[in-house]
Amino acid sequence: MATFWICFLAFPLVVFKINANTRSLDTRWDRLYILAGSVFVLTFIWRFLLKRRSFDRLTKVVNEPHGSAPKPTWLTRLAKSRQRGRLLAVVLLSMCVLPFLSNPYMVNIVTSALIYVTLGLGLNVVVGVSGLLNLGYVAFYAIGAYTYALLGYYFGLSFWVCLPLGAIFSTLLGLLLGLPIIRLSGDYLAIVTLSFGEITRLVLTNLDFTRGPRGISNIKPPSFFGLNLNGTPKQFLIETVGFHPDMDLNRVFIYFIILAVVVLTIICVYRLENSRLGRAWLALREDEIACQAMGINRTRAKLTAFALGSTWAGLAGVVFASQITFINPASFSFMESIMILSIVVLGGMDSIPGVIIGAAVLILLPEQLRFFSDYRMLIFGALMVVMMVFRPGGLIKSVREVYIHQASDSKPEPRPVVTALSTMEQGAEDD
Amino acid sequence: MTEAASCRPPDSVLKTCGLSMVFGGLVALDRVDLTVERHSITALIGPNGAGKTTLFNCLTGIYPPTRGSITFESGDGRKISLKGLAPDRVTLLGLARTFQNIRLFSNLTVLENVLIGCHGRMRAGLLGALFRDKKTRAEEKAFIDFSYDLLVRYGLKASVNELAKNLAYGAQRRLEIVRALATGPKLLLLDEPAAGLNINETNELRELIETIRTSENLSILLIEHDMNLVMNVSHVIYVMDYGKLIAVGPPNEIRRNPAVIKAYLGEE
Numbered sequence: 194m195a196t197f198w199i200c201f202l203a204f205p206l207v208v209f210k211i212n213a214n215t216r217s218l219d220t221r222w223d224r225l226y227i228l229a230g231s232v233f234v235l236t237f238i239w240r241f242l243l244k245r246r247s248f249d250r251l252t253k254v255v256n257e258p259h260g261s262a263p264k265p266t267w268l269t270r271l272a273k274s275r276q277r278g279r280l281l282a283v284v285l286l287s288m289c290v291l292p293f294l295s296n297p298y299m300v301n302i303v304t305s306a307l308i309y310v311t312l313g314l315g316l317n318v319v320v321g322v323s324g325l326l327n328l329g330y331v332a333f334y335a336i337g338a339y340t341y342a343l344l345g346y347y348f349g350l351s352f353w354v355c356l357p358l359g360a361i362f363s364t365l366l367g368l369l370l371g372l373p374i375i376r377l378s379g380d381y382l383a384i385v386t387l388s389f390g391e392i393t394r395l396v397l398t399n400l401d402f403t404r405g406p407r408g409i410s411n412i413k414p415p416s417f418f419g420l421n422l423n424g425t426p427k428q429f430l431i432e433t434v435g436f437h438p439d440m441d442l443n444r445v446f447i448y449f450i451i452l453a454v455v456v457l458t459i460i461c462v463y464r465l466e467n468s469r470l471g472r473a474w475l476a477l478r479e480d481e482i483a484c485q486a487m488g489i490n491r492t493r494a495k496l497t498a499f500a501l502g503s504t505w506a507g508l509a510g511v512v513f514a515s516q517i518t519f520i521n522p523a524s525f526s527f528m529e530s531i532m533i534l535s536i537v538v539l540g541g542m543d544s545i546p547g548v549i550i551g552a553a554v555l556i557l558l559p560e561q562l563r564f565f566s567d568y569r570m571l572i573f574g575a576l577m578v579v580m581m582v583f584r585p586g587g588l589i590k591s592v593r594e595v596y597i598h599q600a601s602d603s604k605p606e607p608r609p610v611v612t613a614l615s616t617m618e619q620g621a622e623d624d
Numbered sequence: 625m626t627e628a629a630s631c632r633p634p635d636s637v638l639k640t641c642g643l644s645m646v647f648g649g650l651v652a653l654d655r656v657d658l659t660v661e662r663h664s665i666t667a668l669i670g671p672n673g674a675g676k677t678t679l680f681n682c683l684t685g686i687y688p689p690t691r692g693s694i695t696f697e698s699g700d701g702r703k704i705s706l707k708g709l710a711p712d713r714v715t716l717l718g719l720a721r722t723f724q725n726i727r728l729f730s731n732l733t734v735l736e737n738v739l740i741g742c743h744g745r746m747r748a749g750l751l752g753a754l755f756r757d758k759k760t761r762a763e764e765k766a767f768i769d770f771s772y773d774l775l776v777r778y779g780l781k782a783s784v785n786e787l788a789k790n791l792a793y794g795a796q797r798r799l800e801i802v803r804a805l806a807t808g809p810k811l812l813l814l815d816e817p818a819a820g821l822n823i824n825e826t827n828e829l830r831e832l833i834e835t836i837r838t839s840e841n842l843s844i845l846l847i848e849h850d851m852n853l854v855m856n857v858s859h860v861i862y863v864m865d866y867g868k869l870i871a872v873g874p875p876n877e878i879r880r881n882p883a884v885i886k887a888y889l890g891e892e
Contacts, residue, residue: 461754468753468764469746472732476740479729486684486723488715488744488807497750593733593787 242583288452292445300448304516306556307451308509313536313548314458315505320534321543322466323498324478326383328530329390333363333503335397335525337510342409342520343402352415356511363507367500375495378481390530397522408521412514414443415450444516451512458505459545465501466543474498475543539580541587550588636697637662637811637843638683638719643692645675645682645867652678654867655692660811662699665837665844667854670864671887676847677724679864680813684721685711698810716744720809722800724816724847730789734780734799737788738771741806771806778802778832794825798832805836811843812836818850826850830857855879863887 292300312334319327337359344350344358374385397403465471473494476484485491514520532555540551559573580587638660645653652675660666668676682689683706694706698718706714715721720741729737746767752760775784780799783791788799797817804812814833818826830853837844848854854861855875863871863878865887871878878884 464756465753468760469743469748470750470753472736472740473743475732475736476729476743479731480727482686482711483723483727483729484740485686485711486715486721486727487740487803488712489740490710490712501750593731593736593785 246583285456289449292448297441297444300444301516302557302560304444304448304451305513306552307448307455308513308516309533309536309552309556310455310549311451311458311505311509311512312533313540313552314455314462314545315502315509316533317502317537317543317545317548318462318465318474318505319498319502320537321548322471322478323474323495323502325495325498326379327386327499327502328383328527328534329386329388329393330502330506330533331525331527331529332390332393333367333506334510334513334529335393335522336363336366337507338514338520338524339397339403339409339510340507341511341514342412345413346409347402352413352511352515356508359511360504360507363503363510364500367503368496371496371499375492375499387527387530390525390527394522394525394527397525403522406521406523408519408523410519412518412520414518415446415515447512447516451509451516454508454512458508459549462545470494470497478543535577539577539587541589544587544589547587547589554588635662636660637699638697638845639695640683641693641695643679643682643694644690645678645687646690651867653682653689656864656867656869658862658869660843660845661860662843663837663841664859665833665846665857667846667848667858667861668864669848669851669854669861670870674864675867676864677815678867680721680815680847683714683813684719685709685714696811712744715807715809718808718810719813720804720807720811721813722797722804722815722817724819726796726800728788728796728800728803730787732788733785734775734788734791735768735771735784737799737803738774738806739767741803742767742771743807745808774802774806778805794821794828797821797825797829801832801836805840809842811845814844814846814848816847816849818848818853826853829853833857 288303291303312330316327316330319325319330340359340362341352341355344355345352350358370386370389374382377385398406403409466475473484473489474497476487476489477491477494477498481491484494513524517524536551536555537548538551539555540549541547555573636659638658640656640658643653643656643658644651656675656679658666658668658679668679670676678687681687683694685706685708688708692707696704696706696717696719698704704717706717706719709717729740732740746763748760748763772784775781778798778801780795780802783795788796791799797820801812801814801817817833818829821829833844833846834857836842846854846858858875861871861873861875861878862869863881863884870883870887871881873881
């Protein structure tokens with residue numbers, strides 16, 4: 194049935210092709226057959242997966258009538274296993290040696306993936322942890338990038354001065370934007386942030402001192418203590434470790450900067466999430482009224498989440514500007530916001546490893562699949578639909594921290610005041 | 625009914641005078657004078673739609689009352705007007721509540737739920753969270769221990785690391801009470817704590833409420849439909865109907881009060 198539908202809908206698209214040379218209409222029936230066949234097979238796979246899923250649910254209900262915690266999948270297990278530390282060290286080490294073993298192209302795309310990891314983690318604070326849907330996140334990214342570009346262009350300020358400045362500016366802007374819209378929530382918040390993102394882009398396009406749509410070019414790469422990295426150090430590396438001769442060492446340096454930023458971000462976000470402030474955000478996401486009833490100032494919690502989330506966008510923006518060396522407002526379109534949001538949703542809301550995997554999948558996969566570049570958005574959309582049906586929590590679901598209590602051996606546990614249900618029942622029988 | 629007397633009790637923790645709440649043309653609360661005496665369990669009963677939960681929402685700052693006053697005495701002799709304060713301020717002053725339909729933070733663990741309850745008594749800020757200095761770590765540990773002890777004391781030890789949504793219904797109700805206790809209240813407002821509990825669980829709840837009052841040294845204001853629980857546990861009962869108080873008194877008086885019988889069963 195679905196097969197016929199799709200063939201009918203796609204008929205004009207697939208079958209007819211305007212031949213510009215002969216000014217005639219070609220028909221391509223073979224394509225229709227291929228499409229029909231593949232859709233037919235796909236529907237069967239789809240049905241099978243759906244059936245298996247509902248069967249799983251049914252057995253779960255039968256086996257665990259009280260609905261205990263769902264079994265963690267291998268991805269989730271991996272994320273919280275004991276080997277986590279070792280795994281992290283291996284990943285970090287391989288990230289460190291990567292530029293010395295691979296080519297410039299690889300370093301470039303991994304750098305942009307890492308920028309998106311930073312953005313995703315920042316947005317995760319706003320969307321995943323605090324539950325504030327922000328569709329204008331790219332505005333803060335733009336602020337960071339333009340901070341560096343403009344300050345470098347007009348005042349010649351260096352990367353190292355601009356990195357914190359970019360972060361501070363976008364935090365301030367986050368506060369400024371946060372103040373009026375903090376009363377909104379849900380869809381209204383999404384719409385206002387969406388328009389804020391667009392307004393920022395339009396302002397950047399139309400202002401004179403941002404050089405409008407021409408953008409700013411020749412942005413300086415960050416300096417390494419004033420050393421020319423592509424001179425002697427590069428020669429040295431080529432001779433000693435077989436360094437790729439086409440590699441721009443400035444790029445490698447940026448790679449390491451963003452790697453450091455990502456590590457810093459992970460530490461910060463992790464610590465925030467398991468702190469008084471982070472728990473206030475989580476409470477805000479879970480239930481606003483109950484959150485207030487716990488003595489949490491709702492306005493303050495929302496504002497801090499909004500502003501702190503923006504900080505990382507600013508950091509990522511500065512690094513982005515230095516990597517790409519040319520920015521114009523077109524780099525900060527609404528699609529960018531959606532991309533970052535997809536990273537968070539696909540990877541797993543409120544899950545740090547999830548966001549990292551999400552960024553890797555969404556940024557690196559399209560690069561590897563250049564072959565399919567025409568169908569990229571199609572595959573992307575299909576992937577999202579499949580994800581939402583089969584893993585609505587994202588690739589890696591967030592795992593709450595487990596508290597292990599050690600007090601039991603050092604001091605006696607307080608006597609339970611409330612008796613267990615079984616003793617109550619006994620009491621009732623005695624009566 | 626002695627309205628003048630109920631406005632000036634000897635030692636009250638909370639009193640309202642002429643509290644009214646009007647939604648458009650609907651008078652949800654009509655000049656309610658209510659007093660909760662220190663260390664007492666006061667119950668608020670009445671048919672559905674009588675305005676009980678509206679009264680709670682006014683007391684906790686979710687609705688700003690239209691008229692009247694709410695005075696809270698926090699134990700050190702200070703009298704604070706709660707009128708017009710935001711809900712989080714009210715909680716910080718020492719007035720905690722639970723909700724009629726459970727409002728737990730369902731995707732967080734049981735311990736985290738209680739820790740969030742400690743929010744107002746913790747001090748760590750942004751820098752503390754980022755740098756995890758000694759003071760922050762000590763505070764974090766102290767409150768985790770405090771929350772854990774609280775959970776153990778109220779019989780939730782086994783599920784400390786469970787997600788709140790995976791708890792059984794009765795345990796969720798209990799967790800909500802424990803979470804409210806974690807805010808360090810002087811007065812605890814319970815909105816239909818026995819709703820949906822079976823008879824054993826209700827008995828447990830009665831025990832729990834009495835234990836809380838004695839061991840935590842606080843007063844309790846309780847909305848409840850379960851007459852068995854109300855009559856057994858409370859010292860004073862207020863009866864509401866159509867936004868008005870129609871009777872006040874100890875349980876055995878209320879049981880015989882003709883106005884109350886009329887409100888519940890209708891006239892003969």
